[in-house]
Amino acid sequence: MVSTVYAVTLVCMGLIVAVFYFVIVNSKKVEADYPSITKKWYGVRSKWFLFLLTLGIAVSFVSTNPFPIPDQKKDYPENDHQVVKVGAYQWYWTIAPDTVDAGKPVTFLVTGEDVNHGFGIYDENLNLVGQTQAMPGYTNKLLHTFDKPGKYKILCLEYCGLAHHAMITELTVK
Ligand code: CUA
Numbered sequence: 469m470v471s472t473v474y475a476v477t478l479v480c481m482g483l484i485v486a487v488f489y490f491v492i493v494n495s496k497k498v499e500a501d502y503p504s505i506t507k508k509w510y511g512v513r514s515k516w517f518l519f520l521l522t523l524g525i526a527v528s529f530v531s532t533n534p535f536p537i538p539d540q541k542k543d544y545p546e547n548d549h550q551v552v553k554v555g556a557y558q559w560y561w562t563i564a565p566d567t568v569d570a571g572k573p574v575t576f577l578v579t580g581e582d583v584n585h586g587f588g589i590y591d592e593n594l595n596l597v598g599q600t601q602a603m604p605g606y607t608n609k610l611l612h613t614f615d616k617p618g619k620y621k622i623l624c625l626e627y628c629g630l631a632h633h634a635m636i637t638e639l640t641v642k
Contacts, residue, residue, distance in 0.1 A: 548572060548573070549572060549573040549574065549575055550568050550569065550572055550573070550574045550575070551574075551575050551577065552564065552565060552566075552568060552574055552575070552576050552577070552639075553577050554576050554577065554578040554579070554587055554602065554622075555579060555581050555602075556578070556579070556580045556581060556582075556585035556587060556602035556624065556628075556635070557581045557582055558582050558583060558628060558629050558631070559624075559628065559629065559630075559631035559632065559634055559635045560635060560637070561622055561635060561637040563622065563637060563639060566637075566638070566639055566640060567639075567640040567641075567642060568614065568639065568640075568641055568642075569641070569642060570614045570615060570616060570617045570641050570642065571613065571614070571615070572613065573611060573612070573613045574611070574612055574613065574614065575609055575610070575611055576598075576600070576609070576610040576611075576612070577607050577608075577609060578600050578601075578602045578607065578608045578609075578610060579602060579603070579604070579605075579606060579607045579608070580601075580602040580603045580604040580606075581604065582604065583604065583628050583629070584601065584602065584603055584604070584626050584628065585601075585602040585624050585625075585626055585628050585635065586599060586600075586601060586602065586624055586625025586626035587599060587600050587601070587602045587608075587610070587622065587624075587625070588622065588623045588624070588625040589612070589620055589621075589622060589639065590620060590621040590622075590623060591616070591618065591620055591621075592618050592619060592620070594621070597612065597614075597620070598610055598612040599625055601626070602626075614641040616641070617641045617642050618640075618641055619638055619639075619640055619641075620638065620639040620640075620641060621636060621637075621638060621639075622636065622637045622638065622639055623635065623636055624636075
């Protein structure tokens, strides 16, 4: 086994030496017609650059989606949206009201009452449908319109101490 490793190592080292030797021997020849090589490959390089630039712009354009969340600064008229006040505490949530209507925009006003928490809304398959930070001293606004009625789960998305994992509550969408 050791002798096999030794032989393989020797062969690889020999190959590396051969490559170095080849480069050294041929370097003088290459120098001789360097200007013509330069001319040819600079042309290729600028075409390649243009190709990559065009490709980059095209891919960015095709793969960009419309901004997925509604305007956070907009105030909806009182009668066509719902306001839910959310408080995050170690280690529970206050949510008032805890029931909203589907198909009507909801504005969540989210704040942290002690430390930083993360407010995350999950549907019944535990897919995240919306989230924002719950920070002491700030009220973050999260706008969301629920398409489907059901029981949604609220989980904490930022480690906030020992019982972080137990910060779970429910939001009913009817
Ligand atoms: Cu609250 Cu983690």
